[in-house]
Amino acid sequence: MTDSTSMVEIRWHGRGGQGAVTSAKLLAEAAFLSGWKGVTSAPSFGAERRGAPITASTRLDSEPIRIYSQVTSPDIAIVLDDSLLEVGGAATGLKPGATVIVNTTRSAAELGVAGDARVVTADVTGAAQAAGVLVGGNAIVSAAILGSIAKATGVVTMESVESAITHMFNGSAAAKNVEAARIAYECTEGAR
């Protein structure tokens, strides 16, 4: 494939209701603002059930994306819930040297991801809690995770992350989510 050399393929792992779809959209907008010409973000297709494992696919390229199939061999896997490393197959099919970003309170060593993937950890839920991003008492990580992605991969800048969040959310919700992303950026461990 002539255009796959510069393409970054990202696979999201979350649970229905956790905000992976919102995250994928935010990343698409942040990536577009960061200068990627080709951007697609697709949610897991079909009916979602709250709590059930879901995936989403994001592709970034210097040229427009012409591939619409789901990402099965990612450069970056983003895991919103560390239980999905086992039950959600979040670590399967990774490209050699892939990056796995995990929302967890455990260390990379404790997670025990097999293979040569670089495992980046961040307590994104803690970051969302600290910033007061709560819905019904639950911390929502959908925007906060963008901070960890910016820190761990550099595919988006924090400036573009903050713009995307401000575009999607209003007023105090925007401010809290930006704060959550900043905290997540700071607490991301294992970034190069």
Place this chain on the structure above:
Amino acid sequence: MSDTAIKRTVMAGNEAAATAAKLARVQVIAAYPITPQTSVVEQLSAWVESGELPAEFVTVESEHSALTVCITASTVGARVFTATSANGLAYMTEQVWWAAGARLPIVMCIANRAMAAPWNVLNDQQDSMSVRDAGWIQLYCRDNQEILDTTIQAYRIAEQLHVPVMVCYDGFLLSHTVMPVEVPSAEQVDAYLPPYEPLTVVDPDDPRNIGPVTLADPRANADGVSCHGYMEVRALHQQALLGALETIPAADAEWSELTGREWGGLTWEHLLDDAEVVLVAAGSVGMQLTVAAEALREQGVKAGVLGIRSYRPFPVDALRGKLAGRKLALVFDKALSYGNEGPICGDLKAALYGQPEAPVVFGAVCGLGGRDVTVEQLNDAANRAIADLADGVTDRAADWLNLHL
């Protein structure tokens, strides 16, 4: 969102469709939500509610009523919009025929979805393909920018020909996938699309009978004026559809002058010039085929893509011209005429019948009910077809991609 400036952003296909309807200054919207079309309706109703879109949003209890509202609103001279998918389209089928036969310039977006049973909310194109004969123009889109641009063009085409237009785009693959889209300014769209001037307006001071019973033979009306019979009405309808073969490219060309974007009119192509093996499809799978064609070229096969943008009218002359002298056309259908073959494949064979330089035509069926279609599968299917051709095969059953029976 301000309408005054050109804006570049990322958006899902459904948002692109809704944005186009808003820019087209639709006056009446009636729709019933169904996956994966739902967010088109949600977005438009939010804009109507906030006052951002000064239109009448009519909530209805079914798709049949949604299109009925559009038919009546269009009959009294409003620019109207609706959208649906799959079983919703099937449920409105009676009125799909009525809208076309009554020659109303309705624009309807179809977020393409598989037909039940078995129940499935995911993408294929069986829904719109199943009403291909109803007398609507059908345009298929390959990305979200094309959805936005085509929906605006559709009003231009519909109002010029007095024929309704379906703007078809793959559910989820486009409807729910966000990607960069340039939103034209209201000024650009207004320059392209003047206010709708209806052919007839229902007016109590000028009473007339609309949609009367029309029997087999021409006959005089109450004023003694000889009027067409049913066959004459249908012949004129066919003339209008065939006339669209010129209207659609013209609408695209004028849009290009304003925005710099054109979509090929009736068909589009990629690496076609010297291609011996031509991959044919409508919709988003065509975009994936462009990547497959490049991969085939790397392996030494002169491959190209011919995309169908206008499926109705079917661009027979264009397809004959563009396929003359090729060795093989491999058609990827996301639908089936059960008991026969894929609809595009069958139509292409009919178009090429008796043409002295026509290629061999093979069919493939892919992506039914949302089955993921990868570039590798498309590539493999092309290689199987090339091998069959090399073995002297000139006719064969459709190749079902990634089927596990």
